[in-house]
Amino acid sequence: MNSLNRDLKRLVKTVENCEGEKVKSDYWRLNFHLMPPVGWLNDPNGLCEFNGCYHIFYQYSPFDEKGGLKLWGQYITSDFINWKNKGAKVFADQPYDCHGAYSGSTIVHDSKMNIFYTGNVKHRGKYDYINSGRGHNTILLVSEDGENFTDKRLIMTNSDYPDNMTCHVRDPKVFKENDKFYMVLGARDKNDIGQVLVFESKDMINWENINVIKSEAKFGYMWECPDLFKIEEKTVLLISPQGIEADGFKYNNVYQSGYYFLEGDYKTKNYKLSNFEEIDRGFDFYAPQTFLDSKGRRLLIGWMGLPDIEDVYSNPTTEYGWQHALTVPRELKVVKNKLTQLPIDELKNLRKNCKNIKVEKSIEDKAYNTFDLVANIENCESLEIIIKDCACLNYKKQENLFTLSFIGGGYGRKDRSADLDSLKNLRVLCDTSSLEIFINDGEEVFTTRFYPTKDKEGIKVSGEYLNCNLHIYEMEAFNIEN
Known part of the structure; x- marks a missing residue:
């Protein structure tokens, strides 16, 4: 742990100790949902089962209940009833993530937790931060015990993504198939078309872009938080697209979350996407992530919130110094060609x-x-x-x-x-x-x-x-x- 990391950890604890009682006094604190100790929470990250425990990381901004510098907080549990709050775990403490440890995932391999996330950098100057001025770096952390993490390793920078991409490439989800590793990244190209980049690796260090997945017609300008997995012989592409116009009862939130069934081979151009289906119709749901547990269940957790909603509706908990929560864990199944979800047993x-x-x-x-x-x-x-x-x-x-x-x-x-x-x-x-x-x-x-x-x-x-x-x-x- 470097000195900046230690200082940040100490600062987070100080803020939590100073603001914690005010936060706890709020009647609207939830009873059976995970929340930030203080400040702001958004995307669930790094969900996995490791050494007999479930690890639930989340985007955490303890310094500002309306957002701000993003870290990762961590909860662990063995039964989804009794939890341990492990505090802030992943910090924005390097030149390649200095403006936020953004979303990512964990893959358990060789008895280690391998955490991939996006390091956000906003350069000083007159930039639009879409086509210039922003670094979205893919970073690897490794833990052998789920508590302590090795020094960070910079895996990819903007120059490693396709030339037609904007600076908006983020949210790596990594999985293994046969003897190779695959990563999907959410992306926005220079024509403002949302899509998913597919990368392949033999060692999780050196990655090659092998494919791009996108809809036949433009569907939003950015696809965030991609997740690609198989369930009951179906391949599911879960995304959170931005820039979708409302269509009757559909797409009524500022940003959406939903899925495609993918037919064919996601590793090549020989694929076809089904119609997009929203996975949740409510006001407060975004950036879901899934993982497979040892019971064979595909579990999903979402952010019970949305970005950029301040002018539409609000959360009065900000008066008590906190905002947002995670959904309960849900088990996914495919029934009659539809992805269903129910609270875990x-x-x-x-x-x-x-x-x-x-x-x-x-x-x-x-x-x-x-x-x-x-x-x-x-x-x-x-x-x-x-x-x-x-x-x-x-x-x-x-x-x-x-x-x-x-x-x-x-x-x-x-x-x-x-x-x-x-x-x-x-x-x-x-x-x-x-x-x-x-x-x-x-x-x-x-x-x-x-x-x-x-x-x-x-x-x-x-x-x-x-x-x-x-x-x-x-x-x-x-x-x-x-």
Whole structure:
């Protein structure tokens, strides 16, 4: 650990100690989600399972709850219930990452964690920082114990990317196939077309650009946070494109997250992309990353937030010195040619008390402050669920439409919708200031922040021709050791 690294670590601890009590006093701190100790959180990074523990890194800016210099924070767990906060781990402490340790991934190989990330550099001067003035460097860190990391190694700079790229090439995701390693990088070319660069290596040190993946027609100017993986004989390309125009109910956020099914060979031009599908319809979801665990599950975690939303809607937690969180871990599956997602089974261990309610017309109940609601629906022409007098979940069979809207506590959030032929089941994870809504076994998902007042714990359910069994489980909090 160099002296600058030590100084930064000491400074982060000082800020956390000084600001921590104010942050903890906020009622809207979440109970069963990972958050920054202080300041700002964004993309999940470096997700992996190593030496019997799951390692969850995240973009961390402890010095400013509205963003700023990005480091990596780290949580570890063996059961997704009991956590250890390992603090700031990856620092912006070299000339090639001095303006931020940006997003990246971990690949476990030869009993070591190999962490790849983007080092951000913004040169002083009159630059547009798109075609000039910015360095996006690919950097490697190695750890043999998940706690200590070797000196950084600069792997690639702007000159190693194709000549037609802008300075926006970032977010390496690395994986192994047969005896070679592959890296996908999000990119923006000089025609402002978003795409993914594919690199190949035999040793994870020397990389060769072997392909570019892009849609037939332009789809956004930048593809961030790419993730390429196989699941149930399908090859999935997960991206977060920027610059997509809204299209009816689709693409209503400032930036999107979604996936293509890729047919053919991603290593050559012999590939074809399916239609792009949004992976989450809510207000607060971006930059998801996946990994494969020892149980054979493809797990996903997303950022429960978005960049550049200040003029659209807001998060009042900034008044307490923090902002944003990670989603709960979700297991991905392919069902009927669609990528589905549901909360991992371990979260059921947080369930405590339970209310079982039969609904034929309408009910109103106190519910709990934080809960896991499961609704099994045998028949339904329409359904409305109002949570804490703030969030409204509405389904109308005649219109084939499901809508999430706010009657209070949305802080600028209004409504998001999805086409839905039928409603068979619904699961809602309600934390103090977040909702994660899983429809029809995860066929559609809505993630959002919301901010009810402390006295609001009620739930109202009503509908037409309704035959619904509700199970409302009180949820305990994560146990986080600092």
